[in-house]
Amino acid sequence: VTTSHLNSTVGMVMSRARRREPSSLPAQSLEELFVQHYTRLCQLAVRMLGDPMRAEDVVMDAFLEVHRVVDRLDWQTAPAYVRRAVVNRALRVLSRATSEERLVDRAARERLLPAEVGHGVDQQELSAERDRVLLAIAELPPREKVAIVLSYYEDLPLAQIAAAMGCREGTVKRYLSQARARLTERLGQVTS
Amino acid sequence: MRRVGSGTVPPDENFDRLIRTSLQADFAGYAPDPTSALGELRYRTRGSERKRRRILPFLPRLSKTVIAVACVVFVTAAALLVTEIPHLRGPNATQQGVQQAAVKTVATPPELENVTGQRFGPAFQLRGPHGQQVTGVLSYANPLGPNPIGSKLKTSGCGTDNQPTFIHWYLWLTLSGDISMVNDPTFDAVDRESGTQFLRNSVQTGQSATRTQLIAAATLAWAGQSQSANTIVPVDVDITYIGHGGKAQQVHLTPQQGWQFTADTRGQLCP
Numbered sequence: 001v002t003t004s005h006l007n008s009t010v011g012m013v014m015s016r017a018r019r020r021e022p023s024s025l026p027a028q029s030l031e032e033l034f035v036q037h038y039t040r041l042c043q044l045a046v047r048m049l050g051d052p053m054r055a056e057d058v059v060m061d062a063f064l065e066v067h068r069v070v071d072r073l074d075w076q077t078a079p080a081y082v083r084r085a086v087v088n089r090a091l092r093v094l095s096r097a098t099s100e101e102r103l104v105d106r107a108a109r110e111r112l113l114p115a116e117v118g119h120g121v122d123q124q125e126l127s128a129e130r131d132r133v134l135l136a137i138a139e140l141p142p143r144e145k146v147a148i149v150l151s152y153y154e155d156l157p158l159a160q161i162a163a164a165m166g167c168r169e170g171t172v173k174r175y176l177s178q179a180r181a182r183l184t185e186r187l188g189q190v191t192s
Numbered sequence: 193m194r195r196v197g198s199g200t201v202p203p204d205e206n207f208d209r210l211i212r213t214s215l216q217a218d219f220a221g222y223a224p225d226p227t228s229a230l231g232e233l234r235y236r237t238r239g240s241e242r243k244r245r246r247i248l249p250f251l252p253r254l255s256k257t258v259i260a261v262a263c264v265v266f267v268t269a270a271a272l273l274v275t276e277i278p279h280l281r282g283p284n285a286t287q288q289g290v291q292q293a294a295v296k297t298v299a300t301p302p303e304l305e306n307v308t309g310q311r312f313g314p315a316f317q318l319r320g321p322h323g324q325q326v327t328g329v330l331s332y333a334n335p336l337g338p339n340p341i342g343s344k345l346k347t348s349g350c351g352t353d354n355q356p357t358f359i360h361w362y363l364w365l366t367l368s369g370d371i372s373m374v375n376d377p378t379f380d381a382v383d384r385e386s387g388t389q390f391l392r393n394s395v396q397t398g399q400s401a402t403r404t405q406l407i408a409a410a411t412l413a414w415a416g417q418s419q420s421a422n423t424i425v426p427v428d429v430d431i432t433y434i435g436h437g438g439k440a441q442q443v444h445l446t447p448q449q450g451w452q453f454t455a456d457t458r459g460q461l462c463p
Contacts, residue, residue: 034233038226046219056224060232067237133214152208153215184207 030070033078034063041086047149048090050138058093062086080163087146087164094142136186144179147172 027033038059045055062085066073073081137148143165150161158169165172 030237031230031233034230035226038229039223042224043219043222046222047215052219052222052224056229060229060236063233064236067233129210130214130217133210134218137211137215148211149215152212180207183211187207 027078028075030063030067033066033075033082037079037082038063041082044083044149044154045086045090047153048087048146049093054093055090058089059086061089080160084164084166087150088166091142091146091165094145132187133183136183139186140179140182144175144182147175148179148183151176 027036041059041062042052042055045058046052049055049058062082065085066078066082137145140148146165147161150156150164156164158172161172162169
């Protein structure tokens with residue numbers, strides 16, 4: 001593969017990624033895979049971590065991990081592999097976050113709330129409600145939060161969530177059920 | 193509507209929609225461009241790619257730990273081989289170097305029962321700097337039978353009749369190749385507990401030690417294949433045997449004329 005060919009291929013993939021068109025062909029190189037999935041994975045990670053910088057670090061580390069095994073990588077399943085690497089690293093970051101860091105994140109989110117409120121009354125109420133939901137999600141335990149994001153944001157079926165988190169489907173069900181119960185309780189208290 | 197705690201929450205469908213739309217609205221404008229990140233990825237993977245190509249092109253799947261452990265094992269084994277096997281050092285080995293050619297023999301004695309008068313025991317081998325070989329067989333005759341205590345002597349010719357509490361050990365040496373002795377071989381047998389020292393250049397028939405542990409250290413000297421070189425290379429042979437059942441032991445050493453032992457003279461070694 002010549003350099004010009006590689007650059008043209010990467011360029012095509014990047015333009016497709018900018019248009020957010022799904023790629024029909026699986027990537028055949030790490031760079032293609034990166035261009036195809038980097039943005040999407042960052043958007044997934046930022047919803048788990050709440051911080052774009054951390055999210056990009058996690059995604060980059062995941063791709064570096066993939067690079068170490070690129071010789072025996074199955075390109076058909078490579079996207080799922082990278083997603084699992086991202087989820088694992090995000091879980092690690094969330095688990096290691098100290099209570100102080102969580103408090104800082106929460107305070108940052110709460111400070112951002114008024115700034116994101118819209119102009120109209122309905123829009124303002126809608127935005128405030130979303131922010132309360134996001135705050136409640138941010139306060140979930142790490143594995144429950146990741147399960148909620150994979151289920152509601154990525155729209156993944158249980159089997160794929162289980163594969164991404166490295167656990168059984170029953171465990172994912174339990175995470176989702178517990179997360180819903182917590183969210184319901186918190187949002188219910190807020191509503192009251 | 194479902195009531196949870198003191199508040200009211202929407203039905204599951206609305207609730208799910210709320211979570212979904214909230215997550216999608218969160219960081220809604222966030223879409224990092226992979227272009228700049230791609231440069232970082234290229235930069236961070238370039239070094240490892242180059243390293244892998246240069247150093248281990250044929251072992252891409254082995255971890256560094258496995259390779260490091262294999263290297264350590266290989267180097268250790270090579271060092272042991274070179275230090276333990278004298279002829280690996282080449283024909284110009286120094287006398288000092290060959291002195292280290294210790295020969296390992298058995299650490300435990302053979303069983304004594306039912307081997308009356310038989311040639312028995314572990315063989316050991318010495319190797320000289322020019323490939324000479326000295327083989328030795330430790331043999332013994334147990335004149336007392338399986339149960340020495342109170343038994344009558346069953347064998348004869350070993351010079352130990354009427355000494356039923358003795359078990360006799362013989363060290364038979366067989367020289368092969370072009371080896372000839374140029375000085376008197378010296379054999380030392382030391383009962384370390386009593387301090388008694390036996391032997392040297394004489395037949396030690398009838399000698400006995402009264403300790404259960406007899407340590408015989410034999411020092412053998414021979415010249416190299418080239419007599420003109422007149423190189424005397426002593427090789428230390430440490431033989432340690434532990435007595436059997438508290439019986440006395442004896443060492444018999446019989447140098448032959450010209451200090452050459454052959455298999456044919458084995459019978460004469462028995463006193």
